[in-house]
Amino acid sequence: MSATGAAPVANNLEAFFMPFTAxxxxxxxxxxxxxxxxxxxxxxxxxxxxxGTSGLWCVNAGHGREEIKAAIxxxxxxxxxxxxxxxxxxxxFELAARHAAMLPGDLDHAFYCNSGSEAVDTALxxxxxxxxxxxxxxxxxxIGRERGYxxxxxxxxxxxxxxxxxxxxxxxxPGVDHLPHTHLPGKNAFARGLPEHGAELADExxxxxxxxxxxxxxxxxxxxxxxxxxxxxxxxxxxxxxxAICTKHGILLIFDEVITGFGRLGTAFAADYFxxxxxxxxxxxxxxxxxxxxxxxxxxxxxxxxxxxxPENAVDLFHGYTYSAHPLACAAASAVLDIYKDEGLFQRCxxxxxxxxxxxxxxxxxxxxxxxxxxxxxGGIDLEARGGVGTRGYATFVKAFELGLLVRQGGDTLAMSxxxxxxxxxxxxxxxxxxxxxxQAA
Numbered sequence: 001m002s003a004t005g006a007a008p009v010a011n012n013l014e015a016f017f018m019p020f021t022a023x024x025x026x027x028x029x030x031x032x033x034x035x036x037x038x039x040x041x042x043x044x045x046x047x048x049x050x051x052g053t054s055g056l057w058c059v060n061a062g063h064g065r066e067e068i069k070a071a072i073x074x075x076x077x078x079x080x081x082x083x084x085x086x087x088x089x090x091x092x093f094e095l096a097a098r099h100a101a102m103l104p105g106d107l108d109h110a111f112y113c114n115s116g117s118e119a120v121d122t123a124l125x126x127x128x129x130x131x132x133x134x135x136x137x138x139x140x141x142x143i144g145r146e147r148g149y150x151x152x153x154x155x156x157x158x159x160x161x162x163x164x165x166x167x168x169x170x171x172x173x174p175g176v177d178h179l180p181h182t183h184l185p186g187k188n189a190f191a192r193g194l195p196e197h198g199a200e201l202a203d204e205x206x207x208x209x210x211x212x213x214x215x216x217x218x219x220x221x222x223x224x225x226x227x228x229x230x231x232x233x234x235x236x237x238x239x240x241x242x243x244a245i246c247t248k249h250g251i252l253l254i255f256d257e258v259i260t261g262f263g264r265l266g267t268a269f270a271a272d273y274f275x276x277x278x279x280x281x282x283x284x285x286x287x288x289x290x291x292x293x294x295x296x297x298x299x300x301x302x303x304x305x306x307x308x309x310x311p312e313n314a315v316d317l318f319h320g321y322t323y324s325a326h327p328l329a330c331a332a333a334s335a336v337l338d339i340y341k342d343e344g345l346f347q348r349c350x351x352x353x354x355x356x357x358x359x360x361x362x363x364x365x366x367x368x369x370x371x372x373x374x375x376x377x378x379g380g381i382d383l384e385a386r387g388g389v390g391t392r393g394y395a396t397f398v399k400a401f402e403l404g405l406l407v408r409q410g411g412d413t414l415a416m417s418x419x420x421x422x423x424x425x426x427x428x429x430x431x432x433x434x435x436x437x438x439x440q441a442a
Contacts, residue, residue: 036063058285062421075331092325105277112325116258116284117151119295127219147181149228198235214249224270227259230413231380262286265376266350294329359431378417400437
């Protein structure tokens, strides 16, 4: 091949270094998807695969939406790109106003980026900058949670608590501590919805405050429902207690709603579902239905105004991205909001959640099933390890794909989060296949 790359090259799968993948294993037996529509993918051979994970928790409105395609095409015809540094374009301001109108409480400002990872690092920086702007620059500590996932930036893996995402990359950010996770299978196994036990784990924040002093702590970041670690709904009352402790000590509370945002629990955001308003909220995934990469941070009015304290001609936050509020992403996200509203997808999720709950819990007596958790249109299934950590989970994931279902596997846990457009027959198919996969991989 010439240096320009003009000559044709055979596709041997080798050049692409795949993320979060056992590359050598995959390339010996690849699983490829070539087409998508509605709640289904198709393989290059034409085999249909039902999407039990909304892609990666992100295609909430289903695949191949013509409305989104039309919005992106129209924007591309009009203007492909505009910078957001000292310039603007109408779509960004229109979208921010629409998001502000649907957000709970006084969350009413939006800072846009391109992914959940960027959203988390942005939120952490905003928290630090806010305290500095109000004369409390000594508040620099960040508190995450064990088993938390907050993307793959250095800020995100520092406050995150998944060991394999951290152990290869050095010492992380300084001044970070972690709350304990809330997974208590000995007390909460096979809970339907929110677990009964564990709210007191929020009080561990008081211990951390006593250790470091509140005056040094900038923010606490948690997923309202932990997703990538195996879908862990919080115990009843846990988030309320966490909010109260943060308020008591002047600590900002950040909800990472990259997974729960835009309908996954049957409400616009987990903050709505739980009635707990954070100071900052990170979003991505469902914001654009994954058609154009996009993420964002939603801020309470007090946080935004707290950063507007310098001279009027001074930059308020020395942070941003070339593709912040990209015109195509804004067009896609606005079209997605129309779909969510016009088709009532958040309420659809709420209406189907009990049917989904009954379906996923019907698997509890299958061989090797240790625990099942659910909330909204999502759930996690823990399997008994066999042949080493992750071996059973991976075998079940592969078997499900062979049977026509895409699930998410992490260790020996299966996670599912189908598009919000699913019907009862789709849920029946998902539950039936995952049950067969668990039995055949046992």
